[in-house]
Amino acid sequence: MASKARHTDRRTDALSRERIVATAVELLDAAGADGLTFRALSAELRTGAGAIYWHVANKSELLGAATDAVLAGATTVAEATPEAEVRALALGLFDAIDEHPWLAGQLAQGPWKSEALRIFERLGQRVQALGVPGPAQFTSATALMLFIVGAASQNAANAANAAELRRAQPDASRTALLAGESTMWEGLDPGDYPFLHDIAGQLREHDDREQFLAGVDLILAGIAALRPQA
Incomplete structure (x- = not known):
């Protein structure tokens, strides 16, 4: 009887790689990479692990497929200029x-990982289209890659920390949290922390996405300076 009950609890629609990957993305969003296990995935899909292994060999392959699925739309850009394409690609990743x-x-494991490699290739093609001399292309593309992935990752970490604080203080908004941090900076000894003391107000008022794109533009301005002058 128990065996029959377990059988009828399982999904009757066909299991596909696409559905496995979509469910994996949901698990990753909810619990992170550590929360993605074949046992948890089997429970969500109401199937046996063997059926999943028929479509996906291991967790590494599953993480790669989930990453590809999420990045497919985010990194498909077609803009009028290489600079605009870099900005669109950067904002899509952000x-x-x-x-x-x-x-x-997934992306911080280095440009040799397949998902990051494709992004690095796209950035490199835009760098080449900007007319950067060959010896400076690797450095230019690397600078963009490191800033885009690093800054976007830091933003996500900041958001997670803010969410954790809001769970402890339900009434705390992002504005209130930034205001509190800004006030703390303003209270620092200007002799020891002259820079932080001076920019404390900017912390309170800044927009994360605008600041991110401003950083991309700074790198693009540096790249433009590398081009041979006509």
């Missing part, structure tokens, strides 16, 4: 990591 914080860990 928003994707903000929505799916576990992406940061």
Whole structure:
């Protein structure tokens, strides 16, 4: 009887790689990479682990497929200029990591990992289209890659920390949290912390996405300076 009950509890619609990956993304969003196990995935899909292994060999492959699925839309850009394409690609990654914080860990493993490699290739093609001399192309593309992934990942970490604080203080908004941090900076000894003391007000008022794009523009301005002058 118990065996029959377990059987009828299972999903009757066909199991596909696409559905496995979509469910994996949901688990990753809810619990991070550590929470993605084949046991948890089997429970969500109401099937046996063997059926999942028929479509996905291991967790590494599953993480790669989930990353590809999330990045597919975020990194597909077609803009009028290479600079605009870099900005669009950067903002797509920023928003994707903000929505799916576990992406940061996948992309931070270096440009030799397949998902990061494709992003690095796209950035490199835009650098080449900007007319950067060959010897400076690697450094230019690397600077963009490190800033985009690093800054977007830090933003996601900041958002997670803020969410944790809000759970402890339900009435605390992002504005209130930044105001509190800004006030703390303003209270620092200006002799020891002259820079933080001076920019405390900017912390209170800044917009994360605008600040991120301003950083991308700073790097693009540096890259533009590398081009041979006509």
